[in-house]
Amino acid sequence: MEDRGQDMAEWYESRQVLEDMEEVLSAEYLHLEGFRGRTIAVTGATGLLGKLTMLALLKANERWNLDLRLIGIIRNEKKAQELFAPWCTGAEDSPLSFRVMDINCPIEMEDAVDYLVHTASVTASKEMVDHPYDTVLTSILGTKNMLDYCIKNKSRIKKMVYLSSMEFYGAITDGSTEVREDSYGLFDPLVTRSSYPEGKRASECLCAMAAKQEGVPVCTIRLGQTFGAGIAKQENRAFAQFARSGMAGADIVLHTKGEKSHCYCYTSDAVGAILFLLQQGEAGEAYNAANAQTYCSIKELAQCFASEAGMGSRVVVDIPENLAALGYAPDTCMRLSTEKLEGLGWKARVGLSEMARRLLEDMRS
Secondary structure, eight states: OOOOSOOOTTGGGOHHHHHHHHHHHTOTTOOGGGGTTOEEEEETTTSHHHHHHHHHHHHHHHHHTOOOEEEEEESOHHHHHHHTGGGOSOOTTOSEEEEEOOTTSOOOOOOOOSEEEEOOOOOOHHHHHHSHHHHHHHHHHHHHHHHHHHHHTTTTOOEEEEEEEGGGGOBOOOTTSEEOTTOOOBOOTTSGGGHHHHHHHHHHHHHHHHHHHHOOOEEEEEEOEEEOTTOOTTOOSHHHHHHHHHHHTOOEEESSOSOOEEEEEEHHHHHHHHHHHHHHOOTTOEEEESEEEEEEEHHHHHHHHHHHHTSOOOEEEOOOTTGGGGTOOOOOEEEEOOHHHHHHTOOOOOOHHHHHHHHHHHHHO
């Protein structure tokens, strides 16, 4: 789902965002020259990872004169033009253009695309609970329509990367065992919050079957929870709430016991992994992407933000009576293994404290 509430002014000039983009461009595992002269389309291009992936490619294009053509597949053209204002000049030689469409409908796009990154998805837990039917359909239909586009243009498409999630694995509660790509836990498909992971599982299945039956060069990236510079100032997910409370010196309030534990992925590492898989990912395969060293509980993450903010915030637990209505995912202990992706050459750079510091830096700017 596209990013909502982002301050439109100059997010791309944030010192931390620029440093993060430099980190992507200098990643030793990337060969960005390999994209020279190619057309790359990104769905959900105004969402967090969509817009940062676009920005990284725009910066690479400027630095190395790669003759890239970038297409943002979006719902709101005015918002997209405001987010990418410096590149929306109307000039014929501009590397950036937009296609306004509903991914739930068949894709009518005549552009000859070489690479496709499918990021568009529902991301807000409250929306998953309030609109579970729509959540499932957006995931499945959106992915199907992108795959159908790839099938029709199979002679041109070199790779599609589908953005999935660690929630794909379901309820894994043994934190002592690493979760590899062939690990699977259970969840109740009749619970509304299951709309998101069920949609991801079905979409991953579509990708794998399209690769096997139709020869579509598509692979999946299963991201740990991802955050970093460039998020909307009004972002409401837990890490943003922790950051705002920490900056204000207010209590960081947990509405659960904070025992859920998993690994995190910083935005520059995630963007690097996406671009890396566009070049190196194997069709029909899925890859975990996170910093395996960041495994911690939600409470420990909150304490990390409190410490990095340095304003004396306390972490307190206050569990509301209507907890289920808030849309929190079930408690899990998910220690992601990233050996498969690292085996190809990718490696996360940013640790947990540095993730919090960078996010706080960006939110203060």
